[in-house]
Amino acid sequence: MQQIGGMLGLLCAPQQAAPSEGVGSKVSSEDDSDADPLAEDGNEEHVLVPLTPAVLKESMDATAAGILPWDGRRFRRVKQLQDAKRNHGCVELMREGSTFMAVKKMPTRWIRGSPDEFIARYPDSSEQPWMDVGLVRHLNQIRYPYCVKLLGVFVDSYSTYVVSSLASEGDLFAWCDRDPQPGLEREAAMYPLVYQIFDGVRLLHQLGIAHRDLSLENLLLNNEKGVLRIKIIDFGMSTMSRLVSGEIRGKQSYQAPEMHLPQPFDTFMTDPFSLGVVLFAMGAQDYPWSSTKRKTCELFEYVCMFGLTKFLSKRRLRKGSGECLADVFSPSFTAMLAGLLDKDVGKRFTLGDRYSGTTAGSGSALRRSVFDSEWIRHHVAAAGSQGTNSAVRVSI
Numbered sequence: 001m002q003q004i005g006g007m008l009g010l011l012c013a014p015q016q017a018a019p020s021e022g023v024g025s026k027v028s029s030e031d032d033s034d035a036d037p038l039a040e041d042g043n044e045e046h047v048l049v050p051l052t053p054a055v056l057k058e059s060m061d062a063t064a065a066g067i068l069p070w071d072g073r074r075f076r077r078v079k080q081l082q083d084a085k086r087n088h089g090c091v092e093l094m095r096e097g098s099t100f101m102a103v104k105k106m107p108t109r110w111i112r113g114s115p116d117e118f119i120a121r122y123p124d125s126s127e128q129p130w131m132d133v134g135l136v137r138h139l140n141q142i143r144y145p146y147c148v149k150l151l152g153v154f155v156d157s158y159s160t161y162v163v164s165s166l167a168s169e170g171d172l173f174a175w176c177d178r179d180p181q182p183g184l185e186r187e188a189a190m191y192p193l194v195y196q197i198f199d200g201v202r203l204l205h206q207l208g209i210a211h212r213d214l215s216l217e218n219l220l221l222n223n224e225k226g227v228l229r230i231k232i233i234d235f236g237m238s239t240m241s242r243l244v245s246g247e248i249r250g251k252q253s254y255q256a257p258e259m260h261l262p263q264p265f266d267t268f269m270t271d272p273f274s275l276g277v278v279l280f281a282m283g284a285q286d287y288p289w290s291s292t293k294r295k296t297c298e299l300f301e302y303v304c305m306f307g308l309t310k311f312l313s314k315r316r317l318r319k320g321s322g323e324c325l326a327d328v329f330s331p332s333f334t335a336m337l338a339g340l341l342d343k344d345v346g347k348r349f350t351l352g353d354r355y356s357g358t359t360a361g362s363g364s365a366l367r368r369s370v371f372d373s374e375w376i377r378h379h380v381a382a383a384g385s386q387g388t389n390s391a392v393r394v395s396i
Contacts, residue, residue, distance in 0.1 A: 050208040060134030064114040070154040086127045104162040111160045132236040146200030167220035167231045182328045191379040196230040202351040210267035212249040213237040214274040252291040260293045276340030286318040308338045332375035
């Protein structure tokens with residue numbers, strides 16, 4: 001898929017559519033958890049202890065203290081997976097013996113030698129690489145199931161290497177080009193992945209973490225014993241601050257519109273909007289718009305003026321034969337998208353966690369959770385009747 005343009009005249013035409021612990025003598029990417037971390041019901045309680053700034057700082061400092069010398073004979077480069085432009089580097093596929101891993105390679109002059117050094121040098125950076133590695137290390141320690149494993153941080157004379165377990169099936173960006181075609185069959189195939197995504201971000205919110213950079217590229221798929229599991233990556237724009245202002249984070253297509261306004265906004269409510277864009281792209285094999293900044297993309301302007309339902313009645317399927325998305329999406333899927341993508345934060349769906357239903361300190365009533373949407377309930381019931389859980393089985 002390619003990023004779409006913002007021409008209103010293209011509305012009725014198809015759009016070009018849019019992968020710890022310390023390291024021993026040998027790293028391993030095997031999952032040592034025997035329990036299935038996925039709940040059958042979105043309302044099931046997961047009791048988590050919210051992360052504190054002090055604990056996060058301790059995790060970041062411990063990661064920096066554990067940096068080891070890079071051994072180019074130990075880790076063999078296979079190929080580049082993607083650019084990591086915001087970190088001035090790249091992500092490479094490497095192997096140690098028969099074990100494959102993802103390695104984010106960054107200039108040490110950028111990441112520096114510790115979190116304190118980085119903040120001193122780049123106090124206003126929107127990208128915080130030590131936030132990323134510190135959070136992943138902590139999430140590994142509490143056995144959070146939706147992230148890759150941090151296998152170690154290494155350094156040579158020029159670069160710093162963050163080594164993580166490999167998500168074997170790539171990202172959701174690549175998944176979007178797979179069959180089935182948009183429609184009910186595709187929605188059924190999406191459900192196990194969508195449920196995991198919702199649950200994963202809900203747990204982050206319960207920990208007090210807003211991701212703020214959720215996208216197709218930052219949601220990976222890993223084959224675990226024949227089952228596809230979601231892995232959330234790139235926590236470098238995450239925050240533990242609930243109310244902020246002037247902090248525009250994430251990719252332009254995914255940014256909640258309130259980020260562009262001068263008043264403070266609730267960071268926990270920006271993640272559901274981003275996930276609405278993710279679901280739209282998964283279902284349509286296309287992006288809904290190129291930007292949510294007002295007077296920038298005419299497609300988003302149309303949605304703001306006439307609503308998502310009218311937009312879907314005009315927007316054509318990218319790979320179809322002239323069908324509009326309103327004819328392809330199920331009514332319940334359309335309703336869920338509308339709830340997640342509502343520009344009015346007060347009406348936007350939450351992710352069902354106890355913290356995201358109200359603005360911090362407001363005391364207002366909880367808003368509707370996406371887990372209560374008809375689309376989720378229908379697929380939960382269907383999965384239950386078939387004796388399956390919220391995962392998708394794949395061929396090995």
